[in-house]
Amino acid sequence: PKPRVVVVGGGYAGAAAAKYLKLWGGNAVDVVVVEPSSQFVSCPLSNLVLGGSKTIDDLTFSYAALKKNHDLQWVRDSVVAIDTEHKKLILGRSDFGYDKLILAPGVDFIYDALPGLESDAARKQVPHAWKAGEQTVNLRRQLESMPDDGVFVMSIPKAPYRCPPGPYERVCQVAFYFKQHKPKARIIVLDANPEIVSKKALFTKAWADLYPGMIEYRPNSVVVEVDVAGHTLMTEFDSIKGDVLNVIPPQRAGIPAQLAQANNIDKRWCEVDFLTYESMVVPHVHIIGDAVSAALPKSAHMATSQARVCANAVLAALTEQPIDTSPVFANTCYSYVSDHMAMHVANVYRYNQAKKIMLSAEGGGVSDAPSELEADYARYWAQNIWSDVLT
Numbered sequence: 001p002k003p004r005v006v007v008v009g010g011g012y013a014g015a016a017a018a019k020y021l022k023l024w025g026g027n028a029v030d031v032v033v034v035e036p037s038s039q040f041v042s043c044p045l046s047n048l049v050l051g052g053s054k055t056i057d058d059l060t061f062s063y064a065a066l067k068k069n070h071d072l073q074w075v076r077d078s079v080v081a082i083d084t085e086h087k088k089l090i091l092g093r094s095d096f097g098y099d100k101l102i103l104a105p106g107v108d109f110i111y112d113a114l115p116g117l118e119s120d121a122a123r124k125q126v127p128h129a130w131k132a133g134e135q136t137v138n139l140r141r142q143l144e145s146m147p148d149d150g151v152f153v154m155s156i157p158k159a160p161y162r163c164p165p166g167p168y169e170r171v172c173q174v175a176f177y178f179k180q181h182k183p184k185a186r187i188i189v190l191d192a193n194p195e196i197v198s199k200k201a202l203f204t205k206a207w208a209d210l211y212p213g214m215i216e217y218r219p220n221s222v223v224v225e226v227d228v229a230g231h232t233l234m235t236e237f238d239s240i241k242g243d244v245l246n247v248i249p250p251q252r253a254g255i256p257a258q259l260a261q262a263n264n265i266d267k268r269w270c271e272v273d274f275l276t277y278e279s280m281v282v283p284h285v286h287i288i289g290d291a292v293s294a295a296l297p298k299s300a301h302m303a304t305s306q307a308r309v310c311a312n313a314v315l316a317a318l319t320e321q322p323i324d325t326s327p328v329f330a331n332t333c334y335s336y337v338s339d340h341m342a343m344h345v346a347n348v349y350r351y352n353q354a355k356k357i358m359l360s361a362e363g364g365g366v367s368d369a370p371s372e373l374e375a376d377y378a379r380y381w382a383q384n385i386w387s388d389v390l391t
């Protein structure tokens with residue numbers, strides 16, 4: 001029988017890994033994908049749903065072409081346990097063995113440190129909208145029904161979290177919506193970090209230039225409790241009332257990585273060998289995407305880059321070929337500051353033999369200023385990555 005590689009998660013990392021395993025491995029391997037969702041919903045560009053220039057349908061795609069083009073076995077289910085010793089995966093409705101396991105589970109939210117948000121009902125009233133889909137639509141509806149002079153309060157967790165510039169792009173998008181429809185509304189940003197985590201100067205300037213007087217930014221503001229009924233977020237010293245609350249909880253590697261006990265860094269992230277993405281603590285289990293340690297930024301671009309290196313290394317191991325010992329890849333993150341202007345941060349990462357990590361090379365950086373041209377680039381970037389992972 002052919003070796004079986006099971007990929008858990010059909011998000012950016014998992015979909016790309018499955019595709020390249022078959023593209024490069026052909027008939028030498030069977031590839032099985034386990035994914036509970038019937039459709040792919042893109043987090044990139046989902047802040048534009050809050051701004052009103054995209055709908056969630058624009059960002060929702062079928063898996064049909066990916067499955068068909070690459071002859072993938074697809075199991076629509078969730079992993080509920082992993083027996084790494086016997087190389088066995090237990091799903092909700094079935095179980096099966098693997099020769100190699102690739103976990104691409106994205107992030108899991110840590111609600112333990114957020115009393116008040118224990119129940120599903122509370123999490124609906126105070127959405128995270130940090131996994132695109134229902135939660136995004138829910139937050140958009142809340143913004144639409146907010147009083148015209150209302151206050152939107154958003155909280156950002158301490159880094160590392162999924163998509164470093166994402167929260168600040170969200171502030172721009174909500175401000176863009178308010179500017180058109182509720183110019184008297186205000187935004188309060190409670191950031192657990194000491195300063196804006198990504199593209200600081202660019203975001204600060206964009207807020208001041210495009211949305212003057214609308215945004216109040218408070219650094220070092222860790223939310224410690226949520227009073228859902230009272231519409232209030234509590235930090236250590238303050239309570240901040242708002243009409244619409246958006247709490248982005250702290251994050252850790254998705255549940256399948258926890259089930260495999262591969263989240264060995266602070267019980268949150270997975271330490272991997274950057275040549276293979278094999279876990280440093282659980283043999284034959286590879287981890288890619290947002291679940292990987294904070295050494296690399298948690299982006300969709302990064303997730304697909306890691307997926308290709310991992311797919312290549314897994315195939316090399318199965319066919320006893322040498323692996324690539326000097327991987328190089330890039331990462332670009334665009335942020336839209338309105339419906340038609342965007343800016344970027346971009347870096348090239350190379351494997352450093354001495355440190356055994358991916359290091360960003362000289363010459364990376366950020367835009368001089370947001371522009372319409374970069375909004376075109378951002379749109380093409382999205383079309384390209386969707387076509388890469390979904391066809």
Ligand code: FAD
Pocket residue numbers: 008009010011012013014034035036037042043044045046047077078079080104105106107129130131132162163166254255256288289290291298299300301302303332333334335
């Ligand atoms: P995901 O894409 O989340 O995929 C994980 C998959 O695992 C999911 O499909 C899930 O259903 C599945 N899964 C979970 N649990 C189980 C289980 N038990 N069993 C089976 N399957 C399971 N990145 C960029 O590069 N550019 C951007 O412009 C950008 N903008 C963003 C804006 C926002 C608002 C947000 C929130 C994120 C943004 N990102 C962006 C980041 C990007 O979305 C993530 O880095 C990317 O999705 C990570 O890919 P992943 O495959 O690791 O995780």
